[in-house]
Amino acid sequence: MFRPQIKVIDCTIRDGGLMNNSNFTFETVRAIYQAVCASNVDIVEIGYRNSKEMFSPAKYGLWRFCDDEVLKKLTDGIETTTKLAVMQDAHKAIAEDLSPKSESVVDMVRVATYVKDIDKAIKLANNATDKGYEATINIMAISHALDRELDEALQQVEEETKVVACYLVDSFGALYSEDVDYLVHKFQRYLKTKEIGVHFHNQQQLGYANTIEAIIKNANYLDGTLYGLGRAAGNCPLELLIGFLKNPKFDLRPLLAIIEKEILPMQKEIQWGYTIPYMIAGLLNCHPEAAMEQMNAESGSAKKLDFVKFYEKMAGADA
């Protein structure tokens, strides 16, 4: 039996864009958008609406900015009930970049934030709801959040915003199922009028399993990406999540087809998925940046450490 309150969000292009500076071609993104819509996934997050003052449009692709005219062209002629979302980073986006909802095909703005930037995030989320959008606040790096600070932030989200959901984001792929239980319960204690969302990374191959755990604990906003494409080891694979959920409206087949056609060929250019450097970062609850540098370091260079040296370096840095 399925739970109708559950909303599935595909964020393939948005999170995958962290691996290639959001440099996907328009045709690829339109094909993926069309497939996700055809599968009846509830929401598709197509990229960031971040500031061109903080990201150079010469270096970053269209999907770091998601200009309204680009999104209009992207969605043109595709009939769908799937909502369109963009993400704003609390510390890298500005309110003025969001036009009123009446001038945009965007339905939802998700604001990503560290606990310390919660006031910036609330300002951006309120800007979005004031302009007519649905909004969420997604608290990143949750495995580094101090309880006292997180408690206060959640209280603020409950009292000061009209977001539909507040997310716990396991940016470092460090959470175990016990941690998921603990955090979902904490979020529920504070967020009496919001849904709980979850976004997991796969550094320890737990992205999908932790999503199931969160479903059992009544989280209802669930992020996934096609074949797990996303930062470092990637995310909860959308195809596994759709296979698990029993809502008959979902159709797995368009997702399988687009993985074959568009996602697998990207493996030549983008290295995501489980590897030992990412596993070490997740195990040690570290930002994946150092592991990504290891993955990209040239064989034989001084920067390229063997696995044991990398582990010892990372473990030592944590002490």
Add this chain to the structure above:
Amino acid sequence: MFRPQIKVIDCTIRDGGLMNNSNFTFETVRAIYQAVCASNVDIVEIGYRNSKEMFSPAKYGLWRFCDDEVLKKLTDGIETTTKLAVMQDAHKAIAEDLSPKSESVVDMVRVATYVKDIDKAIKLANNATDKGYEATINIMAISHALDRELDEALQQVEEETKVVACYLVDSFGALYSEDVDYLVHKFQRYLKTKEIGVHFHNQQQLGYANTIEAIIKNANYLDGTLYGLGRAAGNCPLELLIGFLKNPKFDLRPLLAIIEKEILPMQKEIQWGYTIPYMIAGLLNCHPEAAMEQMNAESGSAKKLDFVKFYEKMAGADA
């Protein structure tokens, strides 16, 4: 805090041998054996002790038979507390191939069986304990077992054997955490004098997560393989499991080193790990054989189906 009753079993060569007819070189297996011993993993299962009448030694490598003289040479000069195990398939092994413990370096015989062959398995397990070995019975394809037949088999294992542990083996990678809970509790109800063991496959990226779930439910015999090397999508990665367990006797570093040196290079020859065909087989609770054929079918051949056609074929075959 760690649970001292927990035993970790590396079965890299045994389960990986299902992907290459156990054709690993002696040097590779010795290096892996040495690394697993150095990490203080409790038990290492180095292969099968199956019948040369049922498997041709011309086709299958040393590790399908694990002759005592081969194992003596393998372990020669390596001081360790790690126990050595071999597996016997209930329907492909014979009692006479096991010499008395006094003539062998083997410590443990694990008997793999389908529920329907439980009487054969009990005969082989009792043969092993009578000859001085520790023994386990590992019930394969557990996601296809009928409750009534499984109940009877577990009752028999409890009453008719002296095995130290009885395993639930998720050969099809089909179980979710709820199923793990259900099955571990069932095993516990019948097996009052045995430990519960678990062996998971990774078709749905749940091998490690399900192992954690089983630990929480008090299963104490835990299988893993280096970098997940094993049939189809492979197994619970040993390095993740050792990273999770808090017993200070474990050392992760020899495992990381041997993965780099011996396991990763095998990816050129052996295709294991998460793929869409394996995911489809796991989702539909099917034997991975058809997915393995898909993985091995040549591009452009009539046998090579696209993902959607393969899914429709598998789903239809299940109806």
